[in-house]
Amino acid sequence: MKIATWNVNSLNVRLPNVLAWIDQAKPDILCLQETKLTDDKFPTAAFEDKGYYVEAHGQKTYNGVALLSLHPMEDVTRGLPGDKSDEQARYVEATIIADDNAVRVASLYLPNGNPVDTDKYPYKLGWMTRLEKRMQKLLALEEALVFAGDYNVIPANEDVHDPEAWADDALFKPETRAQFRRMLNLGFTDSYRACHATPNQYSFWDYQRGAWPKDHGIRIDHLLLSPQAVDLLTGSDIDRDVRSWEKPSDHVPVWCELDI
DNA sequence: ATGCCGGGCGAAGCCCGA
Numbered sequence: 001m002k003i004a005t006w007n008v009n010s011l012n013v014r015l016p017n018v019l020a021w022i023d024q025a026k027p028d029i030l031c032l033q034e035t036k037l038t039d040d041k042f043p044t045a046a047f048e049d050k051g052y053y054v055e056a057h058g059q060k061t062y063n064g065v066a067l068l069s070l071h072p073m074e075d076v077t078r079g080l081p082g083d084k085s086d087e088q089a090r091y092v093e094a095t096i097i098a099d100d101n102a103v104r105v106a107s108l109y110l111p112n113g114n115p116v117d118t119d120k121y122p123y124k125l126g127w128m129t130r131l132e133k134r135m136q137k138l139l140a141l142e143e144a145l146v147f148a149g150d151y152n153v154i155p156a157n158e159d160v161h162d163p164e165a166w167a168d169d170a171l172f173k174p175e176t177r178a179q180f181r182r183m184l185n186l187g188f189t190d191s192y193r194a195c196h197a198t199p200n201q202y203s204f205w206d207y208q209r210g211a212w213p214k215d216h217g218i219r220i221d222h223l224l225l226s227p228q229a230v231d232l233l234t235g236s237d238i239d240r241d242v243r244s245w246e247k248p249s250d251h252v253p254v255w256c257e258l259d260i
Numbered sequence: 261a262t263g264c265c266g267g268g269c270g271a272a273g274c275c276c277g278a
Contacts (some may be wrong), residue, residue, distance in 0.1 A: 010267055061268055112278055165261065171278060207265035
């Protein structure tokens with residue numbers, strides 16, 4: 001079972017690329033972020049035509065996440081639990097039923113948090129604390145779990161082309177990385193790092209300043225696996241070539257393969 | 261190291277992302 005995550009930066013604009021990538025990569029499950037669409041505008045039929053079930057959780061203009069799955073989905077949770085006043089559409093979670101196996105998958109779009117001297121940064125840290133609580137709660141079920149998405153977290157120096165330039169950024173500040181490590185320390189594994197020790201492998205390149213041709217990127221899109229999911233992990237990779245396509249997103253798909 | 265890009269909204273120029 002191939003599970004992928006991709007921040008598409010507007011599904012309206014990116015739909016042709018997403019459909020082309022699906023044809024090529026054939027993911028069983030695709031977690032999308034930054035769809036920027038309300039659920040009534042979601043291009044459900046385009047994915048159903050390819051055999052996917054769709055669970056979207058969107059809003060107008062900003063954010064928006066979705067789960068596409070070739071297998072049926074159950075028990076859908078929309079919105080990250082823990083703050084009923086939070087109206088930002090950044091989280092959707094469902095159980096995917098594949099034959100005799102089940103895996104619970106979340107598609108998440110963690111807040112950026114910049115500028116750090118505004119309320120955006122405490123919102124990010126608060127959101128991370130809520131995510132950690134959610135992970136802890138699901139971990140107790142001892143099931144295969146995959147939390148996939150745009151974490152807006154650079155885990156380590158080897159995941160950014162110029163660590164010093166990013167030192168005070170919300171994506172790389174020590175507090176941000178410490179909070180990310182707390183999630184890993186619950187018992188979760190970064191699928192890409194479990195499969196590759198190679199430094200300087202990125203999932204995002206800014207549209208500006210020639211970041212892509214210079215390979216000035218950051219690795220911020222991750223799949224975090226519970227121990228039961230890691231036991232099934234057979235591979236993980238970043239489809240970096242997609243960044244060179246016509247009208248690309250600034251993020252590329254990241255995926256892992258589970259022996260299910 | 262920000263807003264040089266790219267997208268949304270809406271029909272110009274501002275807001276936002278990372």
